[in-house]
Amino acid sequence: MxxxxxxxxxxxxxxxxxxxxxxxxxxxxxxxxxxxxxxxxxxxxxxxxxxxxxxxxxxxxxxxxxxxxxxxxxxxxxxxxxxxxxxxxxxxxxxxxxxxxxxxxxxxxxxxxxxxxxxxxxxxxxxxxxxxTPLIPDWPGRESWNGQLIHSSQYRNAEPFRGKDVLVVGPGNSGAEIASDLAEGGAASVSLAVRTPPHIVRRTVAGWPAQMNGLLLGGLPERIFDPVAAGLARVEIPDLRPYGLSRPIVGLKTRLRTSRYVPLQDVGIVADIQQRRVKPVAAVQSFTLDSVELADGTSLRPDAVVAATGYTxxxxxxxxxxxxxxxxxxxxxxxxxxxxxxxxxxxxxxxxxxxxxxxxxxxxxxxxxxxxxxxxxxxxxxxx
CATH class of the missing domain: 3.50.50.60 (FAD/NAD(P)-binding domain)
Structure with missing residues (x-):
């Protein structure tokens, strides 16, 4: 041909x-x-x-x-x-x-x-x-764990997880929306593993979409854009540190340049965290036969893990x-x-x-x- x-x-x-x-x-x-x-x-x-x-x-x-x-x-x-x-x-x-x-x-x-x-x-x-190509990190012990592990690309809705304890790994847009979907769809508990605190923006503020902020301000240099974005976030997004989610340290545009990162648009995750329907936890470190070990030394025993860990x-x-x-x-x-x-x-x-x-x-x-x-x-x- x-x-x-x-x-x-x-x-x-x-x-x-x-x-x-x-x-x-x-x-x-x-x-x-x-x-x-x-x-x-x-x-x-x-x-x-x-x-x-x-x-x-x-x-x-x-x-x-x-x-x-x-x-x-x-x-x-x-x-x-x-x-x-x-x-x-x-x-x-x-x-x-x-x-x-x-x-x-x-x-x-x-x-x-x-x-x-x-x-x-x-x-x-x-x-x-x-x-x-879906990417799941090669966490130590992953193959021996006896629970269910899927990539976010395999997730469709919360029905198969009704009544189960679920750990979602990765606080990007997919991970956050899946966590909210699980919380609303009847999961017994939902935890969200966070390695690097996300930049969270409201999808709209008084009818003004976050996308327009990106278009209007995206041309600014990092030294100006990053403080402006951080200031807007402090006004728009409540302090979630009491619930286990820190504010990001690295500026948004700096992170975009170094890791192709886009901010997390809030379509429910902030309220779910505040109302404790979704619990932020530390990053996944490893797996054992019946538990997931986290970076802060704690562990969880979820029935299922949804890895919203990106693609290649x-x-x-x-x-x-x-x-x-x-x-x-x-x-x-x-x-x-x-x-x-x-x-x-x-x-x-x-x-x-x-x-x-x-x-x-x-x-x-x-x-x-x-x-x-x-x-x-x-x-x-x-x-x-």
Whole structure:
């Protein structure tokens, strides 16, 4: 098989690039390992809503319907991505897993697919995202523990955990929402293991979304942004130290730069902690046969552990060239800049303005680069 331009991943980033390429008169093939577009979103927990507003989360060329509301539900986003692929008549080939990528002798790329087939392409866009491969730390004793251990990507709702003691590990957005979901859904007790205290922001204050603060203030240098963000947090978020959750020490923008961190948007976790429905505890240190040992020397005996401990990009398993990636496995060159001639990575830039908004920007950049290099560029269609 051969295509002039191939995109790997039919999530928001891959679909947006494909649509923007069409705007420039360039056709592409989108390869997706799942059985439908937006497969990664389809597998997220039931109560998930975007933390970015509907208007600032739409992909280029198609607004999200007003009936989705301000904070878009998971299922509505999936419907939107399906409608997006149909509107622009994108060539999406589902059930196609790319196992290895190699540079070809003619300057293009060879994609080795599951099942033994090879797909050749002149230009390759990798859009599988940084939330690709679930990561559970290799805690000592983990394999011998007799309780239930799942990654947050496997969590759907609280029903299987009704009446159980559950430990959620990781106070990011997923971990906090899952903890609240468990507390509301009938778990006997919910603990939240915290290694580094999170930066917590209200999703809205007097109708003003936190995303807009990120957009308006995100350009400030760390020496100004960090104290401003800390001041806002002290005003908006109650002191949770009496409940076991300290305020962060490292500034928000500094943390974003050094670890791609985004703040925890409060959609219930603050009240759950204050009302002791969710109990913050120290970080997980190790497991024994029947307990979880924490960093402060205490231990818990939960029935189940939900590890909201992040993901790896999976890119190191795709490419032989380690110089493409930094020590965290992220592309050194991305966000519209070619990593190699004919090779682009999209969807790996974390900003305070929102992931989907950033994808919109990057998709336009990548499409312009590819169109120029392919000599197929046409006058921009301002209607898209």
């Amino acid at each position: 051969f295509s002039d331009v191939t995109i790997v991943g039919a999530g928001a980033a891959g679909l947006a690039v494909a649509a923007q390429l069409k705007r420039h008169g360039v056709d592409s093939v989108v390869l997706e390992r799942g059985d439908a577009v937006g497969a990664s979103w389809r597998g997220r927990y039931d109560r998930l809503r975007l933390h970015t507003t509907r208007r600032l989360s739409a992909l280029p060329g198609l607004a999200m319907p007003r009936e989705f509301g301000r904070w878009v539900r998971r299922d509505d986003l999936v419907s939107y991505l399906q409608a997006y692929a149909e509107k622009f008549d994108l060539d999406v080939r589902t059930g196609t897993t790319v196992e290895r990528v190699e540079s070809a002798s003619d300057g293009g790329w060879s994609l080795h697919l599951a099942g033994g087939a090879t797909h050749r392409t002149r230009t390759l866009v990798i859009a599988i995202g940084y939330l690709h 990009t999976g890119l190191g398993e795709l490419f032989d060239d380690a110089t493409l990636f930094d020590s965290d496995g992220l592309p050194v060159a991305h966000a519209g800049v070619p990593a190699r001639p004919g090779l682009y990575f999209i969807g790996y830039d974390v900003t305070l303005g929102g992931m989907l908004r950033q994808i919109r920007i990057e998709a336009q950049r990548v499409a312009q680069h590819v169109a120029r290099s392919s000599h197929h560029g046409q006058p921009a269609d301002r209607g898209l």
